[in-house]
Amino acid sequence: MRPxxxxxxxxxxxxxxxxxxxxxxxxxxxxxxxxxxxxxxSILGIGRNGVDLFFVISGFCMYFFYAGHAAFSYRDFRRFxxxxxxxxxxxxxxxxxxxxxVSWINNHHxxxxxxxxxxxxxxYLNSVLSQFSIASHLWTLGVEWQFYLLIPFxxxxxxxxxxxxxxxxVFGTLFLxxxxxVLIFRNNxxxxxxxxxxxxxxxxxxxxxxxxxxxxxxxxxKNRFWIFLLFIVxxxxxxxxxxxxxMSLSPRYHNMIKLxxxxxxxxxxxxxxxxxxxxxxxxxxxxxxxxxxxxxxISYSFYLWHALVIPVCAGWVxxxxxxxxxxxxxxxxxxxxxxxxxxxxxYKFLEKPFLSVGxxxxx
Numbered sequence: 148m149r150p151x152x153x154x155x156x157x158x159x160x161x162x163x164x165x166x167x168x169x170x171x172x173x174x175x176x177x178x179x180x181x182x183x184x185x186x187x188x189s190i191l192g193i194g195r196n197g198v199d200l201f202f203v204i205s206g207f208c209m210y211f212f213y214a215g216h217a218a219f220s221y222r223d224f225r226r227f228x229x230x231x232x233x234x235x236x237x238x239x240x241x242x243x244x245x246x247x248x249v250s251w252i253n254n255h256h257x258x259x260x261x262x263x264x265x266x267x268x269x270x271y272l273n274s275v276l277s278q279f280s281i282a283s284h285l286w287t288l289g290v291e292w293q294f295y296l297l298i299p300f301x302x303x304x305x306x307x308x309x310x311x312x313x314x315x316x317v318f319g320t321l322f323l324x325x326x327x328x329v330l331i332f333r334n335n336x337x338x339x340x341x342x343x344x345x346x347x348x349x350x351x352x353x354x355x356x357x358x359x360x361x362x363x364x365x366x367x368x369k370n371r372f373w374i375f376l377l378f379i380v381x382x383x384x385x386x387x388x389x390x391x392x393x394m395s396l397s398p399r400y401h402n403m404i405k406l407x408x409x410x411x412x413x414x415x416x417x418x419x420x421x422x423x424x425x426x427x428x429x430x431x432x433x434x435x436x437x438x439x440x441x442x443x444x445i446s447y448s449f450y451l452w453h454a455l456v457i458p459v460c461a462g463w464v465x466x467x468x469x470x471x472x473x474x475x476x477x478x479x480x481x482x483x484x485x486x487x488x489x490x491x492x493x494y495k496f497l498e499k500p501f502l503s504v505g506x507x508x509x510x
Contacts, residue, residue, distance in 0.1 A: 154423045156443025157434025158204060163446040165197030167453050171478040174461050180472035187472060196386055196412055198287055199350055203416040205291060206354025209298045214362060219302040231295050233504040238497035239288060242451040243268040246281040249455060274342055282454050286342055293344035294351045310359060321348035329402045336402050346406055353413035357421040375422050375430065382415025448493035449486055456482045
């Protein structure tokens with residue numbers, strides 16, 4: 148087994164914190180706050196793309212930690228799928244049940260979609276059957292599973308076809324399908340399609356490329372700081388492209404602009420990830436601090452449970468009658484404090500006991 152990458156935990160925490168912030172911000176109607184001509188709320192809107200960073204991290208991890216397996220075979224394919232299921236499902240299924248109970252209570256003991264909701268989560272179809280997903284943010288688990296079904300083919304066939312060929316075959320096909328779907332359906336494509344592996348595959352693929360470069364000991368030794376800033380700019384340009392303002396520039400083909408945004412964000416986040424891991428100075432140290440490492444380990448549970456905590460914390464904040472951006476900022480801080488013990492317990496009892504289940508190194 149390869150050792151845990153501490154800087155990666157820091158990035159996981161940043162991604163989870165971004166998701167928490169953007170949902171807190173949205174809860175209060177996306178309030179605006181100006182510093183001179185700069186609108187701070189929109190700048191911090193990059194937090195909306197914590198999910199995109201998660202996808203890049205997932206692509207990196209699935210390739211980096213499994214590509215070194217001596218001879219990844221179809222037998223290992225089964226072990227891989229079982230390991231991923233055992234790793235994610237206990238916490239995910241528990242969260243599904245709790246969300247169902249809360250919805251049942253909030254709907255005055257009436258909730259008609261219990262069985263469809265349970266089956267949707269059990270089969271990880273939350274991104275496909277979004278109408279039965281018990282919480283809106285759980286769609287990402289469905290996309291993760293779509294990726295898990297694809298990455299073993301790269302691990303298996305890269306030895307016979309070569310990495311470049313199998314990578315282009317898998318991710319090039321996904322990208323082409325996304326383009327064709329836009330050309331055929333134009334602006335009639337709903338989020339249910341753009342939130343599938345067809346459109347998001349490029350982000351996982353960028354993570355895979357970052358892992359490949361690291362495994363091949365590719366090194367950037369000059370101008371790392373400026374390259375880091377460049378990747379930040381690239382990621383933020385991708386964020387701008389998926390904004391309503393940018394997509395409104397082409398009403399008929401706005402999803403092509405969205406696909407371009409996902410591509411740039413994937414490239415930018417992958418570059419930041421690679422530089423963070425290979426850095427020996429401030430960037431690696433900043434992401435590997437004790438708080439970030441701890442929160443990164445429990446980031447999956449943090450993500451699962453945050454949608455339950457935000458309304459409660461926001462309710463407390465509303466009573467303070469704060470104005471502007473202070474309400475979502477305080478809600479985010481309070482939610483972090485409340486989520487830490489919940490996420491820690493979830494990690495300890497619903498994640499950690501299953502981390503070693505189905506290891507490919509055990510026969």
